[in-house]
Amino acid sequence: xxxxxxxxxxxxxxxxxxxxxxxxxxxxxxxxxxxxxxxxxxxxxxxxxxxxxxxxxxxxxxxxxxxxxxxxxxxxxxxxxxxxxxxxxxxxxxxxxxxxxxxxxxxxxxxxxxxxxxxxxxxxxxxxxxxxxxxxxxxxxxxxxxxxxxxxxxxxxxxxxxxxxxxxxxxxxxxxxxxxxxxxxxxxxxxxxxxxxxxxxxxxxxxxxxxxxxxxxxxxxxxxxxxxxxxxxxxxxxxxxxxxxxxxxxxxxxxxxxxxxxxxxxxxxxxxxxxxxxxxxxxxxxxxxxxxxxxxxxxxxxxxxxxxxxxxxxxxxxxxxxxxxxxxxxxxxxxxxxxxxxxxxxxxxxxxxxxxxxxxxxxxxxxxxxxxxxxxxxxxxxxxxxxxxxxxxxxxxxxxxxxxxxxxxxxxxxxxxxxxxxxxxxxxxxxxxxxxxxxxxxxxxxxxxxxxxxxxxxxxxxxxxxxxxxxxxxxxxxxxxxxxxxxxxxxxxxxxxxxxxxxxxxxxxxxxxxxxxxxxxxxxxxxxxxxxxxxxxxxxxxxxxxxxxx
Numbered sequence: 209x210x211x212x213x214x215x216x217x218x219x220x221x222x223x224x225x226x227x228x229x230x231x232x233x234x235x236x237x238x239x240x241x242x243x244x245x246x247x248x249x250x251x252x253x254x255x256x257x258x259x260x261x262x263x264x265x266x267x268x269x270x271x272x273x274x275x276x277x278x279x280x281x282x283x284x285x286x287x288x289x290x291x292x293x294x295x296x297x298x299x300x301x302x303x304x305x306x307x308x309x310x311x312x313x314x315x316x317x318x319x320x321x322x323x324x325x326x327x328x329x330x331x332x333x334x335x336x337x338x339x340x341x342x343x344x345x346x347x348x349x350x351x352x353x354x355x356x357x358x359x360x361x362x363x364x365x366x367x368x369x370x371x372x373x374x375x376x377x378x379x380x381x382x383x384x385x386x387x388x389x390x391x392x393x394x395x396x397x398x399x400x401x402x403x404x405x406x407x408x409x410x411x412x413x414x415x416x417x418x419x420x421x422x423x424x425x426x427x428x429x430x431x432x433x434x435x436x437x438x439x440x441x442x443x444x445x446x447x448x449x450x451x452x453x454x455x456x457x458x459x460x461x462x463x464x465x466x467x468x469x470x471x472x473x474x475x476x477x478x479x480x481x482x483x484x485x486x487x488x489x490x491x492x493x494x495x496x497x498x499x500x501x502x503x504x505x506x507x508x509x510x511x512x513x514x515x516x517x518x519x520x521x522x523x524x525x526x527x528x529x530x531x532x533x534x535x536x537x538x539x540x541x542x543x544x545x546x547x548x549x550x551x552x553x554x555x556x557x558x559x560x561x562x563x564x565x566x567x568x569x570x571x572x573x574x575x576x577x578x579x580x581x582x583x584x585x586x587x588x589x590x591x592x593x594x595x596x597x598x599x600x601x602x603x604x605x606x607x608x609x610x611x612x613x614x615x616x617x618x619x620x621x622x623x624x625x626x627x628x629x630x631x632x633x634x635x636x637x638x639x640x641x642x643x644x645x646x647x648x649x650x651x652x653x654x655x656x657x658x659x660x661x662x663x664x665x666x667x668x669x670x671x672x673x674x675x676x677x678x679x680x681x682x683x684x685x686x687x688x689x690x691x692x693x694x695x696x697x698x699x700x701x702x703x704x705x706x707x708x709x710x711x712x713x714x715x716x717x718x719x720x721x722x723x724x725x726x727x728x729x730x731x732x733x734x735x736x737x738x739x740x741x742x743x744x745x746x747x748x749x750x751x752x753x754x755x756x757x758x
Contacts, residue, residue, distance in 0.1 A: 291437065517629070
C-alpha cells in the first residue's frame, strides 16, 4: 500500500484560474490567519488558461479595487468600440448593438490575456502568503469515513506507461483541508466525479459546451486599433446547420486574439471545428486584416454554454464548486471571468465564516444560497434562453432575434419565453450515413494551417513514458461503433489531432490510435464522444500546453 505524506491546510483550492485565485485572495482578505493552498496542474499559473478575452471588471473591482493603479496590465487596453457581423460566404451584415439589451454592451470592459491576468492575480495571492503549487495535478479526491471530502491527492509522478514505478517515482501528497474548493474549469475531471457521487445535477439541466479554438496574431500596426472588439456569427458554420460564433479582439502591442467557438451540440459527425475556424479566416473581411501578419500562438478549450438552468448544486460535505467547474458563463456576452471570480469570493466568505465558527467538512449550503441570491444569478437568468433559442435555429438570424427578444423581456421584467431545456452534446451526434463528408480546403501555411503544426504553437509537452491519460471504457467501441456508425468523429472534433485511425498491419484493417502527447486539455473528447467512451484523466503535473499571452 502506497504511503503518502500529508499537508494540512484550512482550505485547499484545486485550480489556479480566476476563480481559484479569487477564492484564495478573498480568504486572506477576510482572515489573514487562514492557511490556504492553490494547486495548478499547468507548469506555471496561466499555462493552461485560454480565453478570448474581453473581461468585465465588476468582480475585479470588488476583489482588488485599486487594480488599475497597482500595475495590472489589463488597464492598458480598455474596449473602445464594438462590431457585430452576420457573415455570408463573401459578405457581412452589421448588427447594431442598439438592438441588444444594455447589459450586452462591452462599455467599461478590457481586452487582454486571461492567462496574464491569472499570473498577476497569483502575485497578489502570494503577497498575502497563499501557497501556490504549480505543476501539481490533483488526481484523486479524499474522503473520510462519513463520505465527506477531506482533500485531494496531488503530485503523483514517475509512473511508466505500463503502470510500473520508474526510478523517479513519487506517490504524491495528501493535501488536506477543512474545506476543498474545486475550480478546475469546464468539465473538470474531479468535478465530474463529484457531481456523480453527490448527485449534484439532480435538479438542473445537463451542462452543454462549445469548443473555442484560438490564435494570436501580430498584425500590421496600420491595421491595429487597440480595444476594438469584433464578434461574428453565420458563415462558415451555417453551411452545415451548425452554430457558434467568432471573435477578433485588438489587444496591446499590435496583437489580435481571434477564434471560433463551435457549439458541440452539432448533429453532423463530419463537422470539423478546427477546419471551420481555418475557413473563417478566409472570409474577405477577416483575411484583409490578417494579411501581412504572423500567427504566434494557438490553443483550444471547452466552454460551458448551459447557462443558469445547468448550474448544479454547489455545496457538498467538505467541498464546493466555483467558477467554470460549476458553469457561470454568460453565453451571449461570451464572458465568464467576472462571474467565476465572484463565485470564488462568495465561497471564500462562506468558508471563512464556517472555519471561524469551528466547523469543517460539512456542507456549506449558505454558499449555494448566497450565490443564487447574488448578481451572478440575476445576470445569468436574464440570458438563460439565449443559447437554446439560438441553437434551435442553428444560429441563424431568426433564432438570434428570438434570443434577443427573450433577453429584452427578461431585462424589462416582462413575461418571457419558458425556460428551455438541454440535451447532452454527445447525444446530439447522429449517424454518419445521414450526412455527406465535408470537403475542407487545404491549408496555405500563411493564413490557414494544418492541425499538427498548430499544436506546436500551443507549446504542448507531456512526459511520454507515463500512462495514457485518455482512457477508453470499452477499447472495442471505436472500431465497433464510433467508426462504422458515426464515421470516426473523434478524428475531427479534437483540435489537437490526438485521435487517429491508422493501418493495422496485423489485421490488414485499421486500429484506433491515441496520441496523448498532443493533448491540449480541452476536454472535448470527454464531452462529445457519442458513446461517452473516452474519459479524460489528469496526466502528470506540468504536462499539457504552455500558453503564452493567451
